[in-house]
Amino acid sequence: MLPHELDQKSCESLESEAILRITSYHRRDFDAKVVTAEPGQHDHARSSLFKSFGESASSGLGRLQRLPFELLSSICLLLDLQSALNFSQASRSARETIGSIPQYHRLREHSLECIWALSRTGLSHHTSISDLHAALLTELCVICGSFGGFLFLPSATRCCFACIESAPDFRIISFHSLQKESRRLATWLKRSHPVIHSIPRSYSSNEKEYTSRRKLVSGHHALQFPRADHDEDPRAILGKLPDSPVLRCMAACRLPYFNLATGDLQLGISCKGCQIAMEANFSDANFSRRERLYSRDGFMRHFWDCVEAKELWASSEGGMVAVTEPEWTRRGGL
């Protein structure tokens, strides 16, 4: 590579960083709307979960000790989250084994919020380590294909916020309402459906606090239960139940995207220009535009098509002058 080419690339990179700084922002209100731990709540887990103490694994695995590490590693990746947590606490050797597997290392480093959320909501028995790791490495929402900064907990699926709020696959219903409408026994429903135990908190930046734990069921799982000929169609039952965005948010949490090739971690960024466009002309299209998250590369592609973002950038005189931005973006949507 010639020196002037290197300089040009460096300049482009510096300009991109300046454009991102001036025209993008982090949606803090999304953090407030889904399952989120209190600050510092993960500190102990971060220092110990799935982590080797660096001691010799010479004993303590019983018959598993005879297996080659590659095979043992493959078996550990087949575990569900709760079994993995139990196994890692069974002995120092088990912890050493788990701590040596790169997928577990990545989950501890980048998915602690989701691991906590899955455990607290009672879904850790229903979530495989391999599914959770695959979601961490998935960039786009499985429903709409835009950048997905979230995990839908019941299926460990990568998704975006708009789809959490509206996609039929991500519908969440009250367990008691399902029991009432389906006229099934609670014990039978619990056997055939993973029950989500909501985490008490507000689920919005300025609305009411949900102080008690609620039993919830994924609409997708509710459609799966076996029925006799005389039973009502589960889709008809679901049609009678309310579709609540708040219940949907009780089954979702933030999940950054980890790029395995580059080691880059991204939570998703939003466009200030799209907020300016929405404030100038409120419409469904402009609202949808405002709600989108982007990877950094995706944002730069969007930037060149976003008139308002380019105008904001121009007003900054190449990032050298402070710009006037909407109050909404300045506060991160809060």
Ligand SMILES: [Zn+2]
């Ligand atoms: Zn989506």
Ligand SMILES: [Zn+2]
């Ligand atoms: Zn934009």
